[in-house]
Amino acid sequence: xxxxxxxxxxxxxxxxxxxxxxxxxxxxxxxxxxxxxxxxxxxxxxxxxxxxxxxxxxxxxxxxxxxxxxxxxxxxxxxxxxxxxxxxxxxxxxxxxxxxxxxxxxxxxxxxxxxxxxxxxxxxxxxxxxxxxxxxxxxxxxxxxxxxxxxxxxxxxxxxxxxxxxxxxxxxxxxxxxxxxxxxxxxxxxxxxxxxxxxxxxxxxxxxxxxxxxxxxxxxxxxxxxxxxxxxxxxxxxxxxxxxxxxxxxxxxxxxxxxxxxxxxxxxxxxxxxxxxxxxxxxxxxxxxxxx
Numbered sequence: 001x002x003x004x005x006x007x008x009x010x011x012x013x014x015x016x017x018x019x020x021x022x023x024x025x026x027x028x029x030x031x032x033x034x035x036x037x038x039x040x041x042x043x044x045x046x047x048x049x050x051x052x053x054x055x056x057x058x059x060x061x062x063x064x065x066x067x068x069x070x071x072x073x074x075x076x077x078x079x080x081x082x083x084x085x086x087x088x089x090x091x092x093x094x095x096x097x098x099x100x101x102x103x104x105x106x107x108x109x110x111x112x113x114x115x116x117x118x119x120x121x122x123x124x125x126x127x128x129x130x131x132x133x134x135x136x137x138x139x140x141x142x143x144x145x146x147x148x149x150x151x152x153x154x155x156x157x158x159x160x161x162x163x164x165x166x167x168x169x170x171x172x173x174x175x176x177x178x179x180x181x182x183x184x185x186x187x188x189x190x191x192x193x194x195x196x197x198x199x200x201x202x203x204x205x206x207x208x209x210x211x212x213x214x215x216x217x218x219x220x221x222x223x224x225x226x227x228x229x230x231x232x233x234x235x236x237x238x239x240x241x242x243x244x245x246x247x248x249x250x251x252x253x254x255x256x257x258x259x260x261x262x263x264x265x266x267x268x269x270x271x272x273x274x275x276x277x278x279x280x281x282x283x284x285x286x287x288x289x290x291x292x
């Protein structure tokens with residue numbers, strides 16, 4: 001699933017006394033992408049032409065030098081200033097670092113499948129957050145820190161989800177023989193992936209593919225293989241990244257359970273400490289009434 005790079009749960013491990021250690025390096029180091037910071041990289045803007053080729057405009061002016069990771073993180077913190085519980089903030093901070101590196105790669109180009117993958121990951125990571133309104137504000141601050149449009153992410157993700165619900169195991173991988181808005185964007189992805197130089201695979205993309213399969217009720221490995229072949233995507237990379245994604249979700253559930261248990265224990269301790277105080281107050285009140 002597109003670039004879900006190394007989500008560390010160090011703070012969660014410490015909060016749970018190092019139970020169920022969550023390894024960030026194994027979870028999100030992308031061997032296939034080889035995420036590297038490229039401070040001197042050239043920003044690339046791509047536009048679709050009427051033909052199968054893409055018009056690529058390389059912007060070389062000084063104003064197109066990509067921001068640093070630190071600048072992206074600062075932009076996020078400036079946009080959302082309220083404290084975020086560590087169980088979420090640890091993940092978000094490392095996630096934004098990895099997505100920054102993907103976002104400013106020379107071969108990066110936004111596409112709706114990538115957006116669907118990120119939206120899926122974000123929504124599942126943030127399940128149970130204290131406020132839906134705040135969760136949306138964090139999403140907005142996160143995407144805008146990467147200089148992209150959060151409304152476009154949500155809109156495109158919803159569009160793909162609606163399309164996938166109308167598909168089935170046999171039709172999903174046959175987009176190349178059909179006409180339509182979503183079919184057109186999948187064809188574009190397939191053409192760019194085949195050219196090697198104008199497509200950047202990431203784990204968020206893999207998550208987006210899996211979400212399409214989920215909504216189409218077509219999660220069989222054979223269907224995924226056909227879809228990957230139609231999109232000119234390496235299925236082995238997708239399989240590996242889907243395993244990382246599932247493992248991540250499993251560990252996040254464990255971490256949230258540990259946090260829930262910790263909160264319950266602390267609440268019980270507070271209640272137990274308050275019992276003697278309440279008894280003392282009751283005795284004092286009784287004695288006061290007697291004196292009166």
